[in-house]
Amino acid sequence: MKKKLTDYSSEEWENICNHCGKCCLLKLQDEDTGNIYYTDIVCKYYDMENERCSIYEKRCEVVPECLKLTPDNIDKIEWMPKSCAYRRLFEKDSGSPSSTSSIKGRCISEQNVKEDELEDHIIDWEDL
Protein backbone atom coordinates (compact mmCIF):
# COMPACT_ATOMS: atom_id res chain seq x y z
CA MET A 1 0.00 0.00 0.00
CA LYS A 2 1.26 3.47 -0.89
CA LYS A 3 2.32 5.72 1.94
CA LYS A 4 0.39 8.98 2.12
CA LEU A 5 2.33 12.20 2.54
CA THR A 6 0.52 12.84 5.79
CA ASP A 7 1.83 9.52 7.14
CA TYR A 8 5.41 10.78 7.23
CA SER A 9 6.82 11.64 10.66
CA SER A 10 8.46 15.08 11.00
CA GLU A 11 11.89 13.48 10.82
CA GLU A 12 11.01 11.42 7.76
CA TRP A 13 9.57 14.53 6.13
CA GLU A 14 12.73 16.54 6.79
CA ASN A 15 14.89 13.73 5.44
CA ILE A 16 13.17 13.83 2.06
CA CYS A 17 14.97 17.08 1.25
CA ASN A 18 18.16 16.52 -0.77
CA HIS A 19 19.45 20.02 0.06
CA CYS A 20 19.78 21.05 -3.55
CA GLY A 21 19.08 24.64 -2.47
CA LYS A 22 16.98 25.45 -5.52
CA CYS A 23 14.00 26.62 -3.49
CA CYS A 24 16.27 29.24 -1.90
CA LEU A 25 16.92 30.92 -5.24
CA LEU A 26 15.21 34.26 -5.71
CA LYS A 27 12.26 34.31 -8.04
CA LEU A 28 10.84 37.17 -10.08
CA GLN A 29 7.21 37.43 -11.06
CA ASP A 30 5.98 39.09 -14.25
CA GLU A 31 3.34 41.58 -13.11
CA ASP A 32 1.29 41.15 -16.29
CA THR A 33 1.32 37.40 -16.80
CA GLY A 34 1.99 36.20 -13.26
CA ASN A 35 4.74 33.95 -14.63
CA ILE A 36 7.52 33.10 -12.19
CA TYR A 37 11.17 33.19 -13.24
CA TYR A 38 14.00 31.66 -11.28
CA THR A 39 17.29 33.51 -10.93
CA ASP A 40 20.77 32.36 -9.93
CA ILE A 41 20.60 34.70 -6.94
CA VAL A 42 20.32 32.94 -3.62
CA CYS A 43 18.86 34.09 -0.30
CA LYS A 44 21.42 35.83 1.88
CA TYR A 45 20.87 33.27 4.65
CA TYR A 46 21.92 30.35 2.48
CA ASP A 47 25.23 28.93 3.64
CA MET A 48 26.91 28.07 0.34
CA GLU A 49 29.75 26.16 1.94
CA ASN A 50 27.55 23.78 3.89
CA GLU A 51 24.65 23.90 1.45
CA ARG A 52 22.17 24.59 4.21
CA CYS A 53 19.98 27.40 5.45
CA SER A 54 21.94 29.15 8.20
CA ILE A 55 18.78 30.07 10.14
CA TYR A 56 16.69 27.00 9.46
CA GLU A 57 14.78 26.82 12.76
CA LYS A 58 13.69 30.45 12.64
CA ARG A 59 13.63 30.95 8.88
CA CYS A 60 9.94 31.79 8.67
CA GLU A 61 10.26 34.49 11.35
CA VAL A 62 13.37 36.10 9.86
CA VAL A 63 12.27 35.79 6.25
CA PRO A 64 8.46 36.00 6.14
CA GLU A 65 8.32 34.99 2.49
CA CYS A 66 10.30 31.82 3.23
CA LEU A 67 7.90 28.97 2.98
CA LYS A 68 7.63 26.01 5.31
CA LEU A 69 6.84 23.05 3.11
CA THR A 70 4.39 20.56 4.60
CA PRO A 71 2.36 17.57 3.37
CA ASP A 72 -0.64 19.92 3.39
CA ASN A 73 0.75 22.61 1.12
CA ILE A 74 3.07 20.80 -1.31
CA ASP A 75 0.23 20.44 -3.81
CA LYS A 76 -0.50 24.18 -3.75
CA ILE A 77 2.95 25.60 -4.40
CA GLU A 78 3.36 25.66 -8.11
CA TRP A 79 6.68 27.48 -8.12
CA MET A 80 8.65 24.76 -6.37
CA PRO A 81 11.44 23.50 -8.64
CA LYS A 82 10.24 20.61 -10.78
CA SER A 83 13.17 18.54 -9.53
CA CYS A 84 12.43 19.20 -5.85
CA ALA A 85 12.36 15.90 -3.96
CA TYR A 86 9.05 16.82 -2.30
CA ARG A 87 7.44 17.77 -5.58
CA ARG A 88 8.70 14.59 -7.17
CA LEU A 89 7.20 12.59 -4.35
CA PHE A 90 3.87 14.37 -4.71
CA GLU A 91 3.85 14.09 -8.51
CA LYS A 92 5.10 10.53 -8.66
CA ASP A 93 3.85 9.98 -12.18
CA SER A 94 4.68 13.41 -13.55
CA GLY A 95 7.68 12.28 -15.56
CA SER A 96 9.64 15.42 -14.67
CA PRO A 97 13.36 14.86 -14.43
CA SER A 98 14.77 13.83 -11.09
CA SER A 99 17.84 15.77 -10.02
CA THR A 100 19.92 16.10 -6.92
CA SER A 101 22.33 18.61 -8.45
CA SER A 102 22.78 21.52 -6.12
CA ILE A 103 23.15 25.25 -6.68
CA LYS A 104 26.65 25.22 -5.23
CA GLY A 105 29.15 27.01 -7.44
CA ARG A 106 26.57 28.47 -9.79
CA CYS A 107 24.74 31.11 -7.81
CA ILE A 108 25.41 34.47 -6.21
CA SER A 109 24.21 35.82 -2.85
CA GLU A 110 21.49 38.45 -2.96
CA GLN A 111 23.81 40.68 -0.97
CA ASN A 112 26.00 41.02 -4.05
CA VAL A 113 23.33 41.93 -6.56
CA LYS A 114 21.86 45.36 -7.18
CA GLU A 115 18.11 45.83 -7.57
CA ASP A 116 18.39 46.88 -11.23
CA GLU A 117 20.46 43.80 -12.07
CA LEU A 118 17.93 41.22 -10.93
CA GLU A 119 16.50 40.48 -14.36
CA ASP A 120 19.99 39.82 -15.75
CA HIS A 121 20.13 36.79 -13.46
CA ILE A 122 17.11 34.94 -14.77
CA ILE A 123 18.04 31.32 -15.47
CA ASP A 124 16.68 28.44 -17.46
CA TRP A 125 18.52 25.52 -15.92
CA GLU A 126 17.51 22.16 -17.28
CA ASP A 127 17.79 20.62 -13.83
CA LEU A 128 15.59 23.14 -12.03
Ligand code: SF4
Ligand atom coordinates in the same frame (compact mmCIF):
# COMPACT_ATOMS: atom_id res chain seq x y z
S1 SF4 B 1 15.66 31.65 4.90
FE1 SF4 B 1 16.80 29.77 4.64
S2 SF4 B 1 15.33 28.27 3.82
FE2 SF4 B 1 14.47 30.34 3.56
S3 SF4 B 1 15.07 30.96 1.48
FE3 SF4 B 1 16.61 31.75 2.89
S4 SF4 B 1 18.21 30.18 2.95
FE4 SF4 B 1 16.38 29.23 2.07
Ligand code: SF4
Ligand atom coordinates in the same frame (compact mmCIF):
# COMPACT_ATOMS: atom_id res chain seq x y z
S1 SF4 C 1 14.09 22.35 -3.74
FE1 SF4 C 1 13.17 20.74 -2.50
S2 SF4 C 1 14.76 19.19 -2.30
FE2 SF4 C 1 15.77 21.10 -2.94
S3 SF4 C 1 16.39 22.11 -1.03
FE3 SF4 C 1 14.37 22.90 -1.58
S4 SF4 C 1 12.92 21.60 -0.45
FE4 SF4 C 1 14.89 20.52 -0.50
